[in-house]
Amino acid sequence: MVTIALVQGNITEQHVDAIVNAANSSLLGGGGVDGAIHRAGGPEILAACRALRASHYGKGLPTGKAVATTAGRLPARWVIHTVGPRFTHDEDRSELLASCYRESLRAADELGARTVAFPAISTGIYGWPIDDGARIAVETVREARTSVEEVRFVLFDQRAYEAFAAQVR
Ligand code: ADP
Numbered sequence: 001m002v003t004i005a006l007v008q009g010n011i012t013e014q015h016v017d018a019i020v021n022a023a024n025s026s027l028l029g030g031g032g033v034d035g036a037i038h039r040a041g042g043p044e045i046l047a048a049c050r051a052l053r054a055s056h057y058g059k060g061l062p063t064g065k066a067v068a069t070t071a072g073r074l075p076a077r078w079v080i081h082t083v084g085p086r087f088t089h090d091e092d093r094s095e096l097l098a099s100c101y102r103e104s105l106r107a108a109d110e111l112g113a114r115t116v117a118f119p120a121i122s123t124g125i126y127g128w129p130i131d132d133g134a135r136i137a138v139e140t141v142r143e144a145r146t147s148v149e150e151v152r153f154v155l156f157d158q159r160a161y162e163a164f165a166a167q168v169r
Pocket of ligand 1: 009010022032125126
C-alpha cells in the first residue's frame with residue numbers, strides 16, 4: 001500500500017524520485033506550480049517538453065494524461081507533467097482529475113520511481129475547490145495499484161494543507 005505524507009512547502013524543493021507538475025496542455029510552461037518548476041529546474045525541462053510536442057503530442061497533452069521529462073536542476077530525477085481539468089459548475093470533471101493522479105502514478109511506475117510528490121492539481125488557476133480536490137486526490141491515490149511507495153502531497157499554503165489533513169485523518 002502507498003504511504004501518504006503531507007508537507008506544507010514548495011514542490012520544487014522536494015528530494016523525491018519524481019515531482020508532478022500541474023501543467024497546461026501546451027506543455028510550454030504557465031503560471032503557478034508550472035512556472036515555479038520551469039524556473040527552478042532550468043531550460044532542460046522546457047527543451048524536453050518541446051521535444052514531446054514535436055514528437056508524440058503535436059496537439060498538446062490531453063487533460064487527465066501524464067508524461068515524464070527530466071527534472072533538470074531540481075533535486076528530483078523526473079518531472080511528470082499532467083493536465084488537470086478546469087473546474088466548472090456545468091459538468092462533473094472529477095473523473096478527469098482522478099485520472100491525473102492515476103496516470104501520473106502509472107508514469108512513475110514506468111520510470112521505476114518509488115517516491116512521488118504531487119501538488120494539489122487544478123486547485124489554483126483552474127479553480128477546483130480545495131476540499132473536493134483534496135478528497136479526490138487522497139481517494140484516488142489510496143485506491144491506485146502502483147509500485148510507488150510514498151506519495152507526498154506538497155501543499156503550498158495552510159488552507160490546502162488542512163484540506164488534505166482532513167482527508168488522511
Ligand atoms: P492548476 O492550473 O492545475 O490549478 P496551479 O499551479 O495554479 O495549477 O495550482 C495548483 C496548486 O499548486 C494550488 O493549490 C497552488 O497553490 C499550488 N502551488 C503553486 N505553486 C506551488 C509550489 N511551488 N509548490 C507546491 N504547490 C504550489
